[in-house]
Amino acid sequence: MLNRLNLHHHLFLFSTMLLLWVLLTGSIAVDELIAGVIVAAVVSLISAPYITIFDGIRYSPMALISVFTYLGYFFIALIRANFDMARRVLSPSLPISPELLEVETHLESKLGQMLLANSITLTPGTLSVELRHNRILVHWIAAPEEGVSLEQATKDIATGFEKHISGFLK
Amino acid sequence: MRLIADILLLLGAIFCFLGALGLIRMPDIYNRIQAGTKAATLGSIAIMLGIGMLYPEWWSKLLCIIGFLLFTSPVSSSVLARAVYLSGIKPWSKPKQPLKNSAGEKS
Amino acid sequence: MTFNLLELLAAGFIGAALLLGLIRLIIGPDAPDRVISADTMSVTVTAGLTVFAAYFNSALFLDVALVYGAISFIGLIAIARVIEGSNS
Numbered sequence: 057m058l059n060r061l062n063l064h065h066h067l068f069l070f071s072t073m074l075l076l077w078v079l080l081t082g083s084i085a086v087d088e089l090i091a092g093v094i095v096a097a098v099v100s101l102i103s104a105p106y107i108t109i110f111d112g113i114r115y116s117p118m119a120l121i122s123v124f125t126y127l128g129y130f131f132i133a134l135i136r137a138n139f140d141m142a143r144r145v146l147s148p149s150l151p152i153s154p155e156l157l158e159v160e161t162h163l164e165s166k167l168g169q170m171l172l173a174n175s176i177t178l179t180p181g182t183l184s185v186e187l188r189h190n191r192i193l194v195h196w197i198a199a200p201e202e203g204v205s206l207e208q209a210t211k212d213i214a215t216g217f218e219k220h221i222s223g224f225l226k
Numbered sequence: 227m228r229l230i231a232d233i234l235l236l237l238g239a240i241f242c243f244l245g246a247l248g249l250i251r252m253p254d255i256y257n258r259i260q261a262g263t264k265a266a267t268l269g270s271i272a273i274m275l276g277i278g279m280l281y282p283e284w285w286s287k288l289l290c291i292i293g294f295l296l297f298t299s300p301v302s303s304s305v306l307a308r309a310v311y312l313s314g315i316k317p318w319s320k321p322k323q324p325l326k327n328s329a330g331e332k333s
Numbered sequence: 334m335t336f337n338l339l340e341l342l343a344a345g346f347i348g349a350a351l352l353l354g355l356i357r358l359i360i361g362p363d364a365p366d367r368v369i370s371a372d373t374m375s376v377t378v379t380a381g382l383t384v385f386a387a388y389f390n391s392a393l394f395l396d397v398a399l400v401y402g403a404i405s406f407i408g409l410i411a412i413a414r415v416i417e418g419s420n421s
Binding site for chain 2: 340342345346352356363369370372374380384392399402403406409414
Binding site: 076078079080082134135137138141142144145146150152153154155156170173174175177178181182183184185186193195197 | 241244245247248251252253254256257259260261263264265267268269283284286287289290297299300301303304307308311312317318319
C-alpha cells in the first residue's frame with residue numbers, strides 16, 4: 057500500500073506535527089516527547105489521506121538547502137520592503153503610482169503558488185490580489201511606467217522568488 | 227545583550243507605528259493594505275525577537291508565533307485585497323494621469 | 334521585570350500605533366478600510382501581548398498571543414467573504 061512517495065508524505069507530516077508539539081510544549085523531557093510521538097503518529101496517520109497541500113514537495117537534500125536560501129532571500133526582501141515602505145510613508149509628497157498588473161508563474165503545486173503569492177505580498181511595494189490558474193494579479197505601489205508588459209512584470213516581481221521556491225516545490 | 231534586545235524592540239515598535247501611520251496617510255484601500263500588512267508583520271517579528279533575547283527560555287513559543295504570523299498575515303491581506311477587488315473597487319491612481327482601465331480587469 | 338527607558342519608549346510606540354489604527358477604524362470611509370485597520374491592530378496587539386508577557390514575567394501571555402492571532406485571522410477571513418459578496 058505504502059509506496060515511496062506516500063512514505064515520504066507520512067514522514068513529513070509526522071515530523072511537522074512532532075516539531076509543532078515540541079515547540080508548543082517547549083520542553084524535551086522524555087515523557088513529554090513520548091506523548092508527542094504518540095499524538096503526532098496518530099494525527100498524521102488519520103489525516104494523511106486528506107491532506108493534499110503537501111503534494112508538490114521535492115524530497116531531496118538539495119531541496120533542504122534551497123529552503124534555507126529561500127528563507128534568506130525572503131528575509132532580505134522583507135526588510136528592504138519595510139524600509140521602502142517607511143520611506144514612502146514618511147516623505148511628505150507620498151511618492152506612489154499604483155497599478156494593477158498580472159504576473160505569470162511556472163509553479164504547479166498549490167503550496168508553491170501560495171508561497172509565491174505570500175512572498176510577493178511581503179516584498180517591496182507589491183501585493184498579490186488574486187491567484188487564477190497560473191496568473192497572479194498584483195497591485196504594485198510604484199509601477200515604473202504605465203502599461204508594463206507581462207514578461208517585464210514577471211521578471212521584476214516573481215522570478216527571483218520562483219527560482220528559489222522551485223528548488224523545493226514543484 | 228539587553229541593549230540589542232532593546233534596540234530590536236524599539237525598531238519593531240517604530241515599524242508598527244509607521245505601518246499605522248501608513249494606514250492614515252495612504253489614499254486608498256489597496257495601498258493601506260500594503261502599508262499595514264508589511265510594516266506590522268516585520269515590526270511584530272522584530273518585537274518578538276527582542277523579547278526572545280530578554281527571555282531566552284521562551285524562544286520556542288515565540289518561534290511558533292512568528293511562524294504563524296509569517297504565514298497568516300500575508301494570506302489575510304491577500305484575501306481582503308481579493309474581496310475588495312471582486313466587489314468592484316478600482317485602485318486609486320495619481321490625479322494627474324487620466325483614469326484608464328488597468329491591466330487586470332479585461333481578463 | 335522593570336522596564337528601562339528604551340523599552341518604555343517601545344511600549345509607547347506600540348500604543349501610538351494602536352491609537353492611529355483606532356483613528357482609521359473610526360474614520361475609515363468603508364468597511365474594508367475598517368477591516369484592514371482592525372487586522373493591522375490585531376497583529377500589533379499580538380506583538381504587544383508578548384511585551385506584556387515580558388512585563389508581567391509570565392509565559393501565560395504567549396499562549397494568549399498565539400490564540401488571539403489565530404482567532405483574529407479566522408475572523409478576518411470570514412469578514413472578507415462577507416465583503417466579497419456584499420456589493421457585487
